[in-house]
Amino acid sequence: MTKEAGKRSRVNRGPLAEIDLSALQHNLKIVRKISEERPVIAVVKADAYGHGSVEIARNLARLGVSHFAVAYTGEAKVLRESGITADIIVLFDRSDVEDYFTYGLVPVVQDKETARKFSVEAVKRSKSIRVHLKVDTGMGRLGFRPEQTVSAALEIAGWEGIKLEGLMSHFSEADLADRSYASHQLNLFNEIRFAISGGLGRPIISHIANSAAVLSLKDAMMDAVRPGLLLYGISPFREGFGLMPLMTLKTSVLAVRDLCAGTPVSYGRTFITKCDSRIAVIPVGYADGYSRLYSNNSEMLVRGRRVPVAGRVCMDVTMLDVTSIGGVCEGEEVVILGKQGNEQITAAELAARIGTIPYEILTSLGGRARREYVNGH
């Protein structure tokens, strides 16, 4: 556990995230089936999308996953220190070349200068390092330009200490119904990988399929798939594909107040009770990742029923209008995300309410929550 997380759990604030490890196993099975048992590079960046990278990686490793991907070396270090021995691919970090050797990590190389640094460090240590090259096929973020990739790859592959093992790229819009841009990226990637493997005289492990591509672009699966979102049980499409969300966010009622008709609630008096009302105060606010944009614009579950957020979300608390339920008491369970009884609030629903995507819901709420790992909800 990091210091920060330790501090947070002592303060005991914010929601409790229940993370269902049986759902993780279920989702991995689905990924393996769809990808016809290709190796899975499990993306566990950003603390496994707010689910806790150590526990998630440990469990995936137990289920036979042998490759992980993180964004920065610091995240990989945490995994190594908790005993994860599988391959860890670091997607973005170019800062500390030494860490890659210290922790035995696989860098994604995006330019020749960095590749040179890896070669120099490898020679210094009389070691070699496996690297994956990234080509920018249209994401416009990081990677070699397509027209420079083949020659750069062949050159770098010849440098001392470098074992050019993989080639990767990333889709910009594989989740859109219009497949034309994704197809363009895929064609470009294929051209480049065949030219490289031709030049090397051996295959190069090629991977480009994020969650959306796993579900919708069969030709993109290649030598390995690289999903994040799917493992956490969320589909980037409307269709659910039988995935099971891992995360349930719960809290309990901090206090209830009976207010007369016409009473304003919270900052700015944006909510005024229409009738005599019972308002429940919930110990979760925007400091816990529950966006202020949910003010008068979201619901939570109490006794398996939906209740609206009343007034502005505050830093540490939020108010719910529980009048319709009747008799709600202090201490009762409140579900912010997930199922309660027959009702469910999904990450997609929360995301749609505030104009974002489920990824941001998981990282902002789950990333700050206290966590408990369970098997089945």
Ligand SMILES: *Cc1c(COP(=O)(O)O)cnc(C)c1O
């Ligand atoms: C985050 C990320 C992924 C995983 O994306 P999902 O949509 O969660 O499957 C794959 N590859 C790269 C390079 C990423 O940054």
